[in-house]
Amino acid sequence: MTEPVVINASPLILLSRGDHLGLLQAFASEVWVPTPVAREIRQRGPTDITARALSTTDWLRVHPELPIPESIARRRLGAGESATLAIALEHRLTAIIDDLAGRRCAEGLGLSLRGTLGIVLAAKRRGLIPAARPILADLIAGGLYLSERVLDEALRRVDE
DSSP: OOOOEEEOHHHHHHHHHTTOGGGGGGTOSOEEEEHHHHHHHHTTOTTSHHHHHHHHOTTEEEEOOOOOOHHHHTTOOOHHHHHHHHHHHHHTOEEEOOOHHHHHHHHHTTOOEEOHHHHHHHHHHTTSSSOSHHHHHHHHHTTOOOOHHHHHHHHHHTTO
């Protein structure tokens, strides 16, 4: 059994939109969703695919908010990023964040970090998906931003 990971809203939204939420289970049998992230997702309404996934996926667990340490608060991140990083820091868990400012903060704190792109690449390396390219194309169509250079380099890493 792997330890939990903690996720911010955008990776959760992108993966559920593309019906790729199951890729998260390549990293953890349990994914913690901080309360502010859950609140943001639920505001999208009960018919939203991510809000439904949050309500029906037993391995997505809403985790109570923790006090935000000064090392995170001074970065002035959004509530979701801050809560994600606070939980990751407190429990020494991997944070799944796409936002650049949040990623820089996580790196500065020495946290283990993944993004949506890294999840897809790891799933390919572990043989959970036959190819990363179609999933990444789907995620990009759903709103994931990757420069062509980053996309090409990522696909090279998995021999595509």
